Amino acid sequence: MISTMFGKPTAWTTTVLLVVFALMPFVAPAIGEAFYVDVFTRIMIWSIAAVGLNLILGYGGMVSFGHAAYIGIGGYTVAIFGFHDITNGFIQWPVALAISGLAALVFGAISLRTRGVYFIMITLAFAQMVFFLGVSADKYGSNDGLNVWNRSTFEVAGLDLSIDDNMTFYYVIFALLLLVIYVTRRIVNSRFGMVIQGARSNDTRLQTVGVPTYAYRLTAFVISGVICGLAGVLQANFEQFVSPDMMDWPRSGELMFMVIMGGMGSLFGPVLGATAFLILSEVLSGITIHWHLIFGPLLILLVLYVRGGLTGLIGKFERRPPGV
Amino acid sequence: MSDKMADAMADPLLATRSLRKSFGGIVATDDLSLEVAAGEIHAVIGPNGAGKTTLVNLLSGLIKGDGGDIVFDGRAVSRLRPAARAHRGLARSFQITSIFADFSVLENVALAVQARSGHSFRFWRPTGDDQRLRGPAREVLARVGLADRAEILAGNLAHGEQRQLEIAMALATEPKMLLLDEPMAGMGIEESQRMIALLDELKADYTMLLIEHDMDAVFALADRITVLVYGRSIATGTPADIRANADVRDAYLGTSETG
Incomplete structure (x- = not known):
């Protein structure tokens, strides 16, 4: 499996980062930097999307350059429901995930008939289609975007499980991130996971031993789209705003960078990547407005010289007890 | 004759x-x-x-x-x-060695066993300890003489061993x-x-x-x-x-x- 190829991030780094996530709502106000809570909320939302993309990019070898589309579809579904005064999360969220999945099914069904550069270009083209759909939707704010006046509501039997409180919402997102990582872990180690990794490694061989790989790759593509749709749902609720910008192609590129930077095909790598990417851009943009000039070369160096991204880098520095 | x-x-x-x-x-x-x-x-x-x-x-x-x-x-x-x-x-081998180079030898064959064991839309149970896959895979490896190489990354096998692995993967599909x-x-x-x-x-x-x-x-x-x-x-x-x-x-x- 690919995990043996790139080495795993040690339990240590993973644990530290998760503890930081878990404690941030308490730590940040204590050190007088309350806005870190917002930064880390965004990190966790992007982490969810990156874990979703990694399922096909890292494990499945499908280089989708259009996954921001599913983030956008998830977010816009919530915003449009809200626009029409439907705030019930039990309606909003499942429908948002279903539409993300459906879009991934249609786009994936066509894209997966191509390979290599063509696959990259066609996924990009579909995503830009969705982007322009957002731009041309005058009713829903077109370029200016759409406010989400109320977060999704969850009322069960008179009980109001509100996510209006930022602290509560933070931990809901944290829990969902853990859930997505766990589910992905089960998937990649399952029979299905072996098939999509086998298709990455040698698709022709897998077909000739009797696996019709297309259906499995498409299914993985859909799962990946749904996970990114979830990230979009969370983003729309957190920022209380959606705009076409959230699904423009640079967002797809950034998402790819997070995955590649963190370590493709490692379970926790995308989380590392999203964290490093967002913190680095936060810090560098505080130093100079030309921060992209520093950021770009850093990314290039990492991709060129560190095999397996941050996961590979950290793996080199941390010793691991045998068998773990 | x-x-x-x-x-x-x-x-x-x-x-x-x-x-x-x-x-x-x-x-x-x-x-x-x-x-x-x-x-x-x-x-x-x-x-x-x-x-x-x-x-x-x-x-x-x-x-x-x-x-x-x-x-x-x-x-x-x-x-x-x-x-x-x-x-x-109908099972085949390839003139130019065609294996899953970044899988272990055992995983290569287990994947071939999996291919003939019904569909693979099974998302939850790990394959790592699934004896319905690993058991038959080990038998096939023993038959082609690769039993003691099971845990090695297939890409790291010697050329001749990779050719044996090709045969093993074909056999694992239980062909006619x-x-x-x-x-x-x-x-x-x-x-x-x-x-x-x-x-x-x-x-x-x-x-x-x-x-x-x-x-x-x-x-x-x-x-x-x-x-x-x-x-x-x-x-x-x-x-x-x-x-x-x-x-x-x-x-x-x-x-x-x-x-």
């Missing part, structure tokens, strides 16, 4: 009828009708460019023919995709027939001898179509031999027939034996 030949003609396990394939202006398979009897090793020999690998690709479904039929085990398979043909019992595309390609003398011994042992259980350049191997293993030249069969017969055949000597064997 003549009884066996008669059976072969009456009810072959694999038959092609007027199979044709061209790439641009080059005819790779030219009106080829070939029959492989159940239980035999049928070797296909011919000079470079004779269309041997094209034939295996046509039979396994990786490329589509321009015309003609392929009948396997009593049913037309010409329109089936590669995976479906594998499920019918093996299509072997130059299983000895790139092997040293010793490795070739081991592969010949392995194929000879497998002969009891499997029908084989064997593409091979190594004439010693072909004459040691084959029950019948078909000689391809420019995609066309110029002769089919027992090894003795083929040795004696004047056309074959002219087209192919002659040059190498007098040389």
Whole structure:
């Protein structure tokens, strides 16, 4: 499996980062930097999307350059429901995930008939289609975007499980991130996971031993789209705003960078990547407005010289007890 | 032998009828009708460019023919995709080693076992400790002599061992027939001898179509031999027939034996 190829991030780094996530709502106000809570909320939302993309990019070898589309579809579904005064999360969220999945099914069904550069270009083209759909939707704010006046509501039997409180919402997102990582872990180690990794490694061989790989790759593509749709749902609720910008192609590129930077095909790598990417851009943009000039070369160096991204880098520095 | 030949003609396990394939202006398979009897090793020999690998690709479904039929085990398979043909019992190996290089040896074979164990839309249970996959995979590895290499990354095996792994993956699909595309390609003398011994042992259980350049191997293993030249069969017969055949000597064997 690919995990043996790139080495795993040690339990240590993973644990530290998760503890930081878990404690941030308490730590940040204590050190007088309350806005870190917002930064880390965004990190966790992007982490969810990156874990979703990694399922096909890292494990499945499908280089989708259009996954921001599913983030956008998830977010816009919530915003449009809200626009029409439907705030019930039990309606909003499942429908948002279903539409993300459906879009991934249609786009994936066509894209997966191509390979290599063509696959990259066609996924990009579909995503830009969705982007322009957002731009041309005058009713829903077109370029200016759409406010989400109320977060999704969850009322069960008179009980109001509100996510209006930022602290509560933070931990809901944290829990969902853990859930997505766990589910992905089960998937990649399952029979299905072996098939999509086998298709990455040698698709022709897998077909000739009797696996019709297309259906499995498409299914993985859909799962990946749904996970990114979830990230979009969370983003729309957190920022209380959606705009076409959230699904423009640079967002797809950034998402790819997070995955590649963190370590493709490692379970926790995308989380590392999203964290490093967002913190680095936060810090560098505080130093100079030309921060992209520093950021770009850093990314290039990492991709060129560190095999397996941050996961590979950290793996080199941390010793691991045998068998773990 | 003549009884066996008669059976072969009456009810072959694999038959092609007027199979044709061209790439641009080059005819790779030219009106080829070939029959492989159940239980035999049928070797296909011919000079470079004779269309041997094209034939295996046509039979396994990786490329589509321009015309003609392929009948396997009593049913037309010409329109089936590669995976479906594998499920019918046609397994193949590749001339250029084709394995899952970043999987362990055991995982390579376990994936082949998985391929014939129903669909793989199973998302939850880890395969790592699934004895329904690993058990049969270990048995197959033992059979081809790779039992002690199970945990090694397949990409790190020696070339000859990778060729054995190719055979193991084919066997793990529980095929009725093996299509072997130059299983000895790139092997040293010793490795070739081991592969010949392995194929000879497998002969009891499997029908084989064997593409091979190594004439010693072909004459040691084959029950019948078909000689391809420019995609066309110029002769089919027992090894003795083929040795004696004047056309074959002219087209192919002659040059190498007098040389």
